[in-house]
Every structure is written in structure tokens, then in C-alpha cells.
Amino acid sequence: MARLILGSSSPRRRELLHLLRVSFEVIPPKGVEENLSERFCEKELCELSHLKAKNVMLRNPFSTVIAADTVVVLDGLVLGKPSSVEEAYEMLLVLSGRTHSVFTSVSVMYEESEFSFVEKTDVTFREVPSEVLKEYAESGLSLDKAGAYGIQDYGALFVKSIAGDFYNVMGLPIGRLWHELHARGVI
Numbered sequence: 541m542a543r544l545i546l547g548s549s550s551p552r553r554r555e556l557l558h559l560l561r562v563s564f565e566v567i568p569p570k571g572v573e574e575n576l577s578e579r580f581c582e583k584e585l586c587e588l589s590h591l592k593a594k595n596v597m598l599r600n601p602f603s604t605v606i607a608a609d610t611v612v613v614l615d616g617l618v619l620g621k622p623s624s625v626e627e628a629y630e631m632l633l634v635l636s637g638r639t640h641s642v643f644t645s646v647s648v649m650y651e652e653s654e655f656s657f658v659e660k661t662d663v664t665f666r667e668v669p670s671e672v673l674k675e676y677a678e679s680g681l682s683l684d685k686a687g688a689y690g691i692q693d694y695g696a697l698f699v700k701s702i703a704g705d706f707y708n709v710m711g712l713p714i715g716r717l718w719h720e721l722h723a724r725g726v727i
């Protein structure tokens with residue numbers, strides 16, 4: 541199998557890719573503008589993960605590159621990574637007591653081929669007291685996560701139910717990825 545590269549700086553994606561039990565390198569995309577429209581568009585999300593994969597492949601030809609992008613969507617609007625503790629707190633307040641969707645787009649480039657797919661998970665939050673949300677926003681755990689929460693850390697306390705893949709919310713739908721790679725004989 542060609543040299544496998546995870547084109548991501550996300551520690552969660554690195555942790556999840558290890559579940560494939562194949563060795564890989566981590567080479568984050570460089571200088572890729574992640575500016576998605578405010579209104580969610582699945583095609584745009586796919587283009588962004590494809591851009592990340594292409595950015596790494598161009599610097600590492602003849603390898604297999606996996607890249608991804610995760611967004612939280614509420615009422616059709618994209619909640620990316622918060623730019624401040626205040627914005628994180630505002631995001632968490634609108635998510636409290638409601639159901640939002642988490643979309644992760646995964647793009648894989650290998651040999652002369654490439655494919656992308658989008659996985660969706662619906663997450664329902666309990667009504668969470670505002671002081672708990674403020675404490676979470678101030679913890680620093682929010683700032684590198686779409687939607688200002690991590691389902692894998694104590695953001696889990698906010699979750700009432702999910703419909704779909706848990707790992708997709710963390711940033712990499714590893715079961716779907718394994719299936720797609722295996723079906724194409726990539727791994």
C-alpha cells in the first residue's frame with residue numbers, strides 16, 4: 541500500500557485513524573482558507589475537505605491522503621470553531637435544549653483516484669444551566685472544536701441523545717471511512 545498520510549492537525553482525527561491499525565504519517569494542510577458560507581452547503585463542505593487533501597497531496601505525490609472537515613449546523617446555519625470564549629458561550633447557549641446536526645466531509649486522494657463522502661449525526665442537547673455552559677466555554681475546551689463543544693470530553697454531559705455515528709461528531713466517521721477504503725482496495 542502507498543504511504544498513508546492523515547492531512548489533519550486534529551488530535552482527535554489522529555486518535556481515530558489509529559483504529560484502522562495501519563501505519564500513517566500526519567501532515568496537516570497548510571494555508572487552506574476554511575471560510576464556509578453561513579448557510580450550510582454540503583457541496584461546499586466536500587470542496588473544503590477535498591482542498592485540504594489536495595493541499596497535502598501536492599506536497600507528497602504518490603501517497604494516499606485522507607482529509608476531513610467537521611461543522612455543526614443548527615437551523616441551516618454553520619457553527620464552526622468559535623473565535624473567542626464569548627462566541628463559544630453564545631454557541632453553547634443556542635445549542636442548549638435543541639437538536640443540531642454534525643456533518644463531517646472526508647476526502648481521500650490515492651493513485652490517480654479520489655473520493656469524498658459526507659456523514660451526518662444528529663445530536664440533541666439537554667437544557668443546560670447557563671453557568672455550566674459559561675464554565676465550559678471558559679475551560680478552553682471549546683476553541684478548537686466546531687460548535688464549541690467536544691462530545692468526547694465533558695461536553696458529553698450536555699448530550700441527551702445522538703442519532704448516527706458518535707465518531708463522526710468527534711471529527712472522523714471511522715467505520716464509514718474503513719468501509720469506503722476497503723471497498724476500493726485502498727487498505
Ligand SMILES: Cc1cn([C@H]2C[C@H](O)[C@@H](COP(=O)(O)OP(=O)(O)OP(=O)(O)O)O2)c(=O)[nH]c1=O
Pocket residue numbers: 547548549550551552553568569574608609610611612621642684685686687689690691692709710711
Ligand atoms: C463537534 C465536535 C467537533 N470536534 C472537532 C473535530 C475537529 O478537530 C474540529 C473541527 O474543525 P476542522 O476544521 O474540521 O478540523 P481542524 O481544524 O481541527 O483540523 P484540520 O483542519 O487540520 O483537519 O472540531 C471535536 O473534537 N468534538 C466534537 O464533538
